[in-house]
Amino acid sequence: MSGAVDLSSLKQPPAGGSAPAGGYAVGEADFETKVLRRSMQVPVVVVLYSQRSPGSVELVRTLERLVQADGGTWELATVEAEANMRIAQALRVQGIPTVIAIAGGQPLADFEGAQPEPQVRQWLTAVVDAVAGKLEGAEGAAEQPVEDPRFVAAEEALDRGDMAGAEAAYEAVLAAEPNNEDAKAALRQLRFLARAQQVPESALATADADPANVDAALDAADLELLGQRPEAAFDRLIATVKRTAGEDRTKVRTRLLELFDLFDKAEPFVVAARRKLATALY
Template identity: 50%
Template structure:
């Protein structure tokens, strides 16, 4: 969950906020990657253009490397012509840009656990990472000119924020309080992390990362207390709002983000007054855990508007 503090208030900068917890479980994959399978090779010096990512090299070739330059991960399958074409197009763009960003590929057929960590629902899927965290993503094939614009936007959003993209001596020194908060969050010490981020927020109420991290911590703290059969309990009591809330949290943790949104949207349609307000408020809280440009969030907000009006 570490990332440079964003500057300014643009949407691109705000996307650095910790906003994809539950949908992209990169920390869990990082822990597994520290015990590579027998015979797995190790990367040296970061991935070349189009390097294939496995559990063994995920940390070094994606997470660590993304602290230096953006890493564009293409989750694909050789069984899909669109996937193959997209990888080829990104390979060409990476070559054109001469190391300003790097391309990594994940074959979902052979690296299913890596794909699962990204919450892949369809291929091809593209996820851009910076400072170890998802920054932007999309699914499906895009025309070459749109890919060029997408990469240029990525480079603009990360300019000067990563060690590999800054001139010598220009990199901002990380605030010790922020570094401590990030370390606690990465270690899973939610209480310490929240206290540290709250202290930062008290001094700087507009601090984007602190606000996003606290939102994420509150969700994880709540969601991990629900029973594993929360979905079944909610299905057995369709009118129980609290049961629906618990089920939606568990579904997000299990990477069924669309299902979680749809469950609460369906409840919005059948509730009124204060109950409807409660459901709408909780749904918006879940939206805010993710990048606002995430397709699931865009669809969810549209469906919520339809349910309300």
């Protein structure tokens, strides 16, 4: 998951809602450090939620109350699923919300769906009891690495909702280090999310009703990718490549390559989509 950036702060909550506070927000950029490495010393409870779901947000609130009451026996990491697709995929999440306890760098226990507080408390107690005395000072526990202040500045800009400031911060990194892959990946994801969040929900229906509309297909693919359906997005654009020629085909192919670059090249669905694209082109 390296080379990605937590863009969850850019996802705006629905009317009347707000992003959860407490615990600590985690994204693709810091999942290894804040969850996997930290879990060598203390169990980390990861909750993958959606701001679109009131029950999902309420579960986060419940966990926030409990982690504050438990005084450091476990830690809470919140992951906004729609902005961190690869975390959800890596953890094989099937539904939102999902709660996963990670200890020693490995998933220990999980549950799916909103649960009443007494059941959540019982589950947490079992998790803490299961790892008691087995993690602190465990061999292989790593010190938290010093964060690059330039990336910290970019992430702070994201926290404030300052997309332009975050983009400028990453561009400054690349101006000094043109080959900095983390900054390149962060910019790609930032620019994708900025574009995709402007696409109206109606774009999917428009594209389905008019398959020849190239711009609608591009917008619909953005929505599908934002909704954690990369295979659907890729298949839509590959089908559009097959139907088009000339400048339209080049336009769609260029967008596909941009979307591929949002993921690890070794991801099976990326490998499969690249093969389909090659077949469509040649």
